[in-house]
Amino acid sequence: MTALRYVRDDSDLRVQRSVGVRGHYGSLGCARLLGEQSLLVSYMPLAHCGRKFFHGLARGYRARELTRSILVTSSHSLNPREPTRAARVVMPRPTGAPLVVACYAGRVADVRALLASGADPRAPSAEGDTPIFSCIHFGYANILEKLLATGQYDLVHQVQTSFNPCYVPPLFYLLYYWAKPDRPQLKWPGSDPLECVRLLMEAGASVDAVEAQRSLSDS
Amino acid sequence: MVRHDVFEYARQIGNADLLRMLEAAARLRYSPATHGRFPRPARYAAAELLRLGYQIGSGILVPVWAEHVIPFLVSRTSRGAVPTLPRSVVFIDGLSDEQVEAMLDGDYAEHATVEHQRRLDAKKARYVAIAARTLANHAVGMPMGPKAKRVNELVCECGGDLEEVARTDEETKELVREWISKISSYNGGARLGTDPDFYSD
Numbered sequence: 001m002t003a004l005r006y007v008r009d010d011s012d013l014r015v016q017r018s019v020g021v022r023g024h025y026g027s028l029g030c031a032r033l034l035g036e037q038s039l040l041v042s043y044m045p046l047a048h049c050g051r052k053f054f055h056g057l058a059r060g061y062r063a064r065e066l067t068r069s070i071l072v073t074s075s076h077s078l079n080p081r082e083p084t085r086a087a088r089v090v091m092p093r094p095t096g097a098p099l100v101v102a103c104y105a106g107r108v109a110d111v112r113a114l115l116a117s118g119a120d121p122r123a124p125s126a127e128g129d130t131p132i133f134s135c136i137h138f139g140y141a142n143i144l145e146k147l148l149a150t151g152q153y154d155l156v157h158q159v160q161t162s163f164n165p166c167y168v169p170p171l172f173y174l175l176y177y178w179a180k181p182d183r184p185q186l187k188w189p190g191s192d193p194l195e196c197v198r199l200l201m202e203a204g205a206s207v208d209a210v211e212a213q214r215s216l217s218d219s
Numbered sequence: 220m221v222r223h224d225v226f227e228y229a230r231q232i233g234n235a236d237l238l239r240m241l242e243a244a245a246r247l248r249y250s251p252a253t254h255g256r257f258p259r260p261a262r263y264a265a266a267e268l269l270r271l272g273y274q275i276g277s278g279i280l281v282p283v284w285a286e287h288v289i290p291f292l293v294s295r296t297s298r299g300a301v302p303t304l305p306r307s308v309v310f311i312d313g314l315s316d317e318q319v320e321a322m323l324d325g326d327y328a329e330h331a332t333v334e335h336q337r338r339l340d341a342k343k344a345r346y347v348a349i350a351a352r353t354l355a356n357h358a359v360g361m362p363m364g365p366k367a368k369r370v371n372e373l374v375c376e377c378g379g380d381l382e383e384v385a386r387t388d389e390e391t392k393e394l395v396r397e398w399i400s401k402i403s404s405y406n407g408g409a410r411l412g413t414d415p416d417f418y419s420d
Contacts, residue, residue, distance in 0.1 A: 109313070112310050112312065112313035113310075113313040113314075114313075115306055115309075115310050115313065116306055116307055116309075116310035116311070116313035116314050117306075117313075118306060146310070149309055149310075150303070150306060150309065151301055151302075151303030151309075153258070153259070153260045153298060153301065154298065157296075168223050171225060172223045172225060172228075175225050175228035175229060175232070176223070176228055178228070178232050179228040179229075179231035179232050194234065194236060194237060197237060197240065197241075198240065201240060201241075201244055201258070202258055202259070203258055203259070203260070204258035204259075204260045204261055204295055204296050204297075204298065205296075206295070206296045207225050207226075207241050207244050207245050207295075209222055209223060209224040209225070210222075210223050211220045211221065211222050211223070212220065212221050212223060
């Protein structure tokens with residue numbers, strides 16, 4: 001993997017050719033990078049992302065429609081057969097903070113690379129979503145393990161997130177959605193809610209009942 | 220106010236393992252015997268309190284402190300100062316080769332050396348795999364010149380150590396250089412077997 005770095009604007013990206021990826025996800029102008037072997041992983045607002053977008057990334061293209069995203073470059077390839085969940089997920093979509101978006105998209109290698117580069121596992125996205133809730137929402141145990149490996153065990157007591165307005169800790173949030181009969185987000189490939197619970201408990205999550213202003217179902 | 224109870228949720232889920240895990244956690248009370256079953260931050264909190272007990276007094280006081288006072292002060296959610304390595308060490312496998320090489324002279328040279336060696340071994344294994352695959356293709360009819368065949372055989376014999384292969388003679392050295400440039404352009408050997416140019420001398 002090449003050195004991970006942040007690209008804050010498009011000025012240093014050299015465009016070889018543009019490839020239009022058109023579909024019901026919208027028109028995405030893609031451009032191939034020159035000059036470096038690495039594959040550009042572009043974390044743009046996921047509202048525009050779909051399977052074709054990630055397939056484009058897997059071939060070494062990136063979307064040109066970057067808004068306020070921070071780009072992350074890394075040379076590891078994305079698996080084109082890996083299904084993207086972005087187009088199917090119905091929940092507030094995080095933007096801005098790469099770690100939150102990587103957690104949301106279930107990309108372990110990106111999470112690991114971002115944490116190694118010093119990304120803050122507590123930092124929320126522009127919408128107020130935190131990395132731990134973004135991965136707990138889908139039951140991504142392998143990502144949760146990476147977040148807790150930073151040694152910041154107070155993450156299991158963190159409650160601040162935009163789609164958790166009743167302010168309950170991650171363990172309660174996970175179990176609430178696990179208990180619901182319709183829980184599609186905990187059936188994605190890679191989702192392991194029981195392992196998530198085990199990791200949260202090992203990190204010291206409280207099992208005492210909590211009282212909140214609102215029910216989670218109100219959110 | 221709405222009450223959230225994990226046990227209620229666990230009963231709705233109906234997972235026996237989950238319920239057992241939660242009940243075991245709720246029952247857990249601190250004692251020297253149960254120390255190992257506590258979360259890591261709580262264990263460090265208990266250790267800090269034990270050190271405090273030693274500072275207060277020695278002799279009979281310490282066991283009394285450990286068995287009768289600390290259980291009241293430590294719970295599963297207690298948090299002591301857990302020592303952690305820097306992120307660059309914990310997630311060293313997420314760093315680039317250049318970053319790992321830069322760490323070789325730093326404070327965590329030991330970790331960097333292990334990781335550096337692991338990457339070298341992985342690279343060698345990859346070279347051997349590509350050479351073996353090329354030879355296998357040759358065995359089933361893919362044409363290959365004698366020099367290219369010899370280089371691939373040498374790569375396998377030398378365990379993927381290209382420097383050792385290149386040391387054999389000047390002619391081989393040049394071929395190894397070509398071999399490296401070719402497999403690099405194939406991005407991990409993805410196109411290997413489809414490009415006849417790879418097999419020519």
